[in-house]
Amino acid sequence: MFRGITAVSLDVKGRLAMPARQRDCILEMDEKAQLVVTIDTQSPCLLLYPLAEWEVIERKLEALPSFNPVTRRLQRLLMGHASEVEMDTQGRILIPPLLRDYAKLDKRVMVVGQGQKFELWSDAVWEAEREIWLSEDKTMNQEGGLPPELQHISL
Numbered sequence: 001m002f003r004g005i006t007a008v009s010l011d012v013k014g015r016l017a018m019p020a021r022q023r024d025c026i027l028e029m030d031e032k033a034q035l036v037v038t039i040d041t042q043s044p045c046l047l048l049y050p051l052a053e054w055e056v057i058e059r060k061l062e063a064l065p066s067f068n069p070v071t072r073r074l075q076r077l078l079m080g081h082a083s084e085v086e087m088d089t090q091g092r093i094l095i096p097p098l099l100r101d102y103a104k105l106d107k108r109v110m111v112v113g114q115g116q117k118f119e120l121w122s123d124a125v126w127e128a129e130r131e132i133w134l135s136e137d138k139t140m141n142q143e144g145g146l147p148p149e150l151q152h153i154s155l
Helices: 020-029 051-063 069-081 097-102 123-143
Strands: 005-009 015-017 034-039 046-050 083-086 092-094 108-113 118-122
Touching: 005 015, 034 051, 034 069, 034 097, 046 051, 051 069, 069 097, 083 092, 108 123, 118 123
Parallel strands: none
Antiparallel strands: 005 108, 015 092, 034 046, 034 083, 046 118, 108 118
16 A cells, blocks of 8 residues: 655656665556556646556556547546556666656655655646645635535545
8 A cells, every 4th residue: 555745856867766665565456567657637746656557547547448549548548658667776767758748757756655656747836836725725625515425534
C-alpha cells in the first residue's frame, strides 16, 4: 500500500529517486522493480503503477468496447502513453520526456501515494491544485454537497 507525499528531485536526465520507504514496498511486490507510468486523463500528473497492478487495469481497458468513442479515447490515452520503467540499483526511475512534458515535471516532483499506485506531480502544479481542492472542500461542507458514500466516514 502506497501512502504519503514526498518531494523528490528530478535530475537533468529525467530520473527521479523513489523515496526509500516506497522503494522497499515496490521491491516486495516485484523484485525486478518493474513499473508502468502513464498520464492521468483528469489532471496534469502521471500515474505510476507496479507492473502487476497495471496489467489488471490494462486487461480491463482492453475488454472495453472500442467502438464507443469515450472508451476508445481512454484506451488511446492511457495505454498509448503507458511506458514501462524499471528502478535502477539506486532506486531511480527514468521518466520519458513526453510524459515529463505532459505533467510539467521539472526539478521538484511530488510523489503522492494513492494505495495501489503513485501520482507524480510538478511541485508548482500540486501546490496550486491542492489549494483549489481545499477551498472546494470548505464550500462542499458548507453547502452539504458531500457525496453519500463519504457522509458516514469519520476522520
